[in-house]
Amino acid sequence: MINKPANIQLDEHGRLKHFLSIEGLSREIINQILDTAAGFAGVNDKAIKKVPLLRGKTVANLFFETSTRTRTTFELAAKRLSADVLNINMNTSSTSKGETLLDTLRNLEAMQCDMFVVRHQDSGAAHFIAENVAPHVNIINAGDGRHSHPTQAMLDMFTIRHFKGDFEKLRIAIVGDISHSRVARSQVHALSTLGAREIRLVSPKTLLPAEMASFGVEVFHDFDAALDGVDVIIMLRLQKERMRGALLPSADEYYARYGLTTERLALAADDAIVMHPGPTNRGVEIEGIVADGHRSVILQQVTFGIAVRMAVMSIAISATEQSSARSSHS
Amino acid sequence: MKTIDSDTVHGWIKEMAQQLRSHLGDALANSVMVGIHTGGVKVAKELHQELQLDNPLGELNISFYRDDFSRIGLHPTVGASQLPNAVEDQVVILVDDVIYSGRTIRAAMNELFDFGRPRKIILAALIERKGHELPIRADVIGRNMDLQACEYIKLQQPDMSLLVTAKPDTEGAR
Numbered sequence: 001m002i003n004k005p006a007n008i009q010l011d012e013h014g015r016l017k018h019f020l021s022i023e024g025l026s027r028e029i030i031n032q033i034l035d036t037a038a039g040f041a042g043v044n045d046k047a048i049k050k051v052p053l054l055r056g057k058t059v060a061n062l063f064f065e066t067s068t069r070t071r072t073t074f075e076l077a078a079k080r081l082s083a084d085v086l087n088i089n090m091n092t093s094s095t096s097k098g099e100t101l102l103d104t105l106r107n108l109e110a111m112q113c114d115m116f117v118v119r120h121q122d123s124g125a126a127h128f129i130a131e132n133v134a135p136h137v138n139i140i141n142a143g144d145g146r147h148s149h150p151t152q153a154m155l156d157m158f159t160i161r162h163f164k165g166d167f168e169k170l171r172i173a174i175v176g177d178i179s180h181s182r183v184a185r186s187q188v189h190a191l192s193t194l195g196a197r198e199i200r201l202v203s204p205k206t207l208l209p210a211e212m213a214s215f216g217v218e219v220f221h222d223f224d225a226a227l228d229g230v231d232v233i234i235m236l237r238l239q240k241e242r243m244r245g246a247l248l249p250s251a252d253e254y255y256a257r258y259g260l261t262t263e264r265l266a267l268a269a270d271d272a273i274v275m276h277p278g279p280t281n282r283g284v285e286i287e288g289i290v291a292d293g294h295r296s297v298i299l300q301q302v303t304f305g306i307a308v309r310m311a312v313m314s315i316a317i318s319a320t321e322q323s324s325a326r327s328s329h330s
Numbered sequence: 331m332k333t334i335d336s337d338t339v340h341g342w343i344k345e346m347a348q349q350l351r352s353h354l355g356d357a358l359a360n361s362v363m364v365g366i367h368t369g370g371v372k373v374a375k376e377l378h379q380e381l382q383l384d385n386p387l388g389e390l391n392i393s394f395y396r397d398d399f400s401r402i403g404l405h406p407t408v409g410a411s412q413l414p415n416a417v418e419d420q421v422v423i424l425v426d427d428v429i430y431s432g433r434t435i436r437a438a439m440n441e442l443f444d445f446g447r448p449r450k451i452i453l454a455a456l457i458e459r460k461g462h463e464l465p466i467r468a469d470v471i472g473r474n475m476d477l478q479a480c481e482y483i484k485l486q487q488p489d490m491s492l493l494v495t496a497k498p499d500t501e502g503a504r
Contacts, residue, residue, distance in 0.1 A: 039391065042410025049442035051394035053404075318404040 004234055008130055011297040015319035018130045018139040018310050022189035030157070030193055036311035037158050037304070043080060053314050054083035057114040057179045062129075063142070064090040064120040069278060070142050070152075073302065077309035086113065104269060109134045114317060116140070123147035123182075127315060129145045136324065138316040140309075146182050151312055152277055153186035155305040156165055160232055160298055162304065163273050167191065171198040171269075173226050175258060176236030176285055179209045182190075188215050202226040204258065206247040223258050227267040235260050235276045238285045251284050261287045265295065273297045334492040339456070339485075342472035343371040343373060346454055349470045350423065353452065361421040361452075364388035364413065366438050369427030369485040373456050376490075377425060388413040391426075395437035411441060418446030427485040429455040432464035457483060457492070 007024055011017040016029055043051055061192065063071055064329055078085045090104070115138045123145030129254040130139040143149040172191060178184045178201050191199050192215060193319045199217040201208060213219055220226035227233070240252060243271065248254050260274065273284075273295045282288040291298060351358060361372060362385045365374025371389050378387045382440055389412045393404065424438060442448060454470040477483060482497040 036404065039394070039410050042412075043394065045445055046444050050444065052440065053394050314404055 007128065011319050011323060013319075013323075014153045015322070016312075016315050017152055017319045018126075018141075019316060020130060020139065020141045022150050022153050022186045023148070025193065027193050027195070030154070030190060033102055033154055033308065033311050034158055034161060035313060036315060037154075038308040040080075040307040040310040040314075041304065043155050043310070044303070049133050050080050050082055052082045054078070054317060055083035057081075057083040057317060058086065058112065059083045059115045059117060060086040060088055060108050060113045061117045061142075062090055062108075062119070064118075064125070065143070067119055067143065069302065070119065073305045074140075074142060074151075074309055077306050077313060078115075078117075080306065080309055081314060082116075083313070086131065101129075105129065105133055108139060109137060113137065114320075117142050119143045121315065125295050136320060138313075138320055140312060140316065143182055146180055146185070147278075148186050149182040151305070151309055152183050153190045154312065155301055155308040156183075156187055156234065156275060156277070157190050158304045158308050160216050160273075160302050162300075163297060164231055167194040167196045170196055170231045171200065171229055172232040172234065173200040173202055173220075173230045173268075174236065175202040175223065175226075175260065177207045177238050178203045178212060178236070179207045182238065184234075187234065188217060192216055198229065200226045202258070204248065204254075212321065224266065224267055227264060230268040231272055233260060233265070233268055233272055233274050233279075235274065235286050237277065237279065238281055255284055256289055259283075259285055259287065260290050261327070262290055262293075265290055265293075275301060278302065331475045331496075332494040334494075337489040338346050339472075339490050339492055340376070343376045344380060344457060346456070346470050346472050347377055350377070350381060351451070352455065353470060354423075356423065357421050357450075359384065361385070361417045361423050362388060362417055362448075363423045363425060364390055364415075364417075364438075364442070366424070366426045366434060367391040367411075368487075369456075370425045372485060372487060372490065373454075375422075377423075377454070386414040386465035388415060388417075389439050390441055392434060392437040392441055395441045397433060397437065405464035409426075409498045411445075416446055417442060417448045419449050420446075421450045421452065422448040423452045423454055426484055427455070428459060428462055429453070429466070429468050430459040430468050432462045435466045436464055456485070459483070 009018045009020050043049060061071055061074055073123060075085050084313045117140045118129055119142040124147060126139055133139060141150055174184050174187055188199060200220055201212055201217050202220045202223050219309055270279035274290060276298045280286050280291050363374055363378050363383055365371035374387055391411045422441055453468045455468040456472040458468050458471045458474050480497050481494055483492060483494045486493055
């Protein structure tokens with residue numbers, strides 16, 4: 001599967017119909033998602049954490065790759081919008097791509113599902129499904145291969161805006177395994193669309209793809225130098241298999257050069273915040289005391305993730321509802 | 331086009347305050363006032379000041395509760411509701427600028443109950459238009475109005491005058 005043009009995400013009126021990647025979305029749509037999420041954040045503080053917006057809709061979580069946190073927050077988001085939720089663990093070994101996947105989609109459409117939340121180990125999987133799905137179904141990408149993880153990037157933007165405000169004043173460092181990270185890719189697209197003052201990518205040479213330099217980012221291999229004046233530090237999870245793949249010498253050496261320790265944090269701006277998409281590898285990319293410290297907003301990211309996913313789901317379904325209302329009136 | 335000037339509107343709001351005093355008596359002092367975003371909040375602010383209520387004013391944004399989501403979509407600038415005071419077992423004065431079909435009030439009551447179970451809800455509206463579609467009526471009213479279906483009434487901000495115009499050709503106007 002290859003990456004398809006991003007405009008499949010928009011309907012004929014330019015409304016967000018599928019949420020597949022940050023790439024190709026205007027600042028206006030990104031801000032619409034953030035503003036709507038701010039409204040939903042209040043819902044999560046109420047005695048009854050529910051609004052009736054998607055009552056009668058059915059959301060199917062199609063997770064070809066396991067992820068407890070992402071699936072759980074999507075499930076909670078859908079439930080707080082009063083949708084019914086199906087969790088389908090797509091066993092990769094039994095689901096080969098192509099016909100079998102399309103068969104599964106046809107069956108779920110026949111059950112009148114309204115939205116598929118798709119997580120897949122292959123880049124472009126959500127695009128492929130969006131291209132092949134019935135017109136009334138919305139697709140949300142919950143992570144595809146190395147390509148994109150747009151709702152994670154949006155909850156990161158929401159977190160940054162909540163704590164730090166105007167993107168045009170902010171220096172942001174993204175640190176770690178950039179080359180295998182769909183999160184980093186989506187964050188870079190979102191931050192540059194939102195006009196962040198400076199985006200610094202910090203990584204060993206072996207974990208930084210050459211093409212990233214073309215996104216208007218600054219590349220650093222020296223973490224200490226990259227931290228100077230930084231307002232937001234986003235740490236990425238280092239996957240253990242990267243060690244085995246000979247891309248890195250050892251976990252200890254990685255931690256020594258790229259781990260976020262208390263001493264290193266002191267090099268950033270005094271009020272810098274620390275973010276991480278989770279789950280954290282303590283002692284590999286981040287010191288436990290930093291992950292739990294008062295500058296860390298890692299758990300707030302999880303909380304905001306629910307409101308952001310509520311926003312994306314309701315905006316996408318709203319586009320389809322308006323289209324079908326218009327066609328039934330005419 | 332017809333305008334009702336702000337002095338007249340302020341006068342009606344003073345009358346509403348007087349009606350609330352006689353309606354609620356001693357219960358007024360501990361009541362919780364909640365305005366419906368956006369016009370209702372403006373009226374509620376004046377009422378709240380006029381009555382010198384102790385409990386802070388609440389604001390309801392009912393966009394997530396409307397029954398016409400599928401027709402008009404999600405309002406792009408929805409803000410969160412703010413209820414600084416618990417509504418559980420309280421007398422709540424729900425305030426809106428114009429009551430017409432009753433759908434906004436139904437949505438507002440649905441949302442209120444998600445914050446708690448009020449002991450009593452009093453509905454106060456600056457204008458009650460003829461044409462309700464639900465069995466919902468205001469307890470306290472500034473003025474009743476019988477407008478044509480093609481007419482649209484809106485509270486102007488910040489000056490608080492009322493403007494009656496031909497209904498704009500968009501769905502969602504109430």
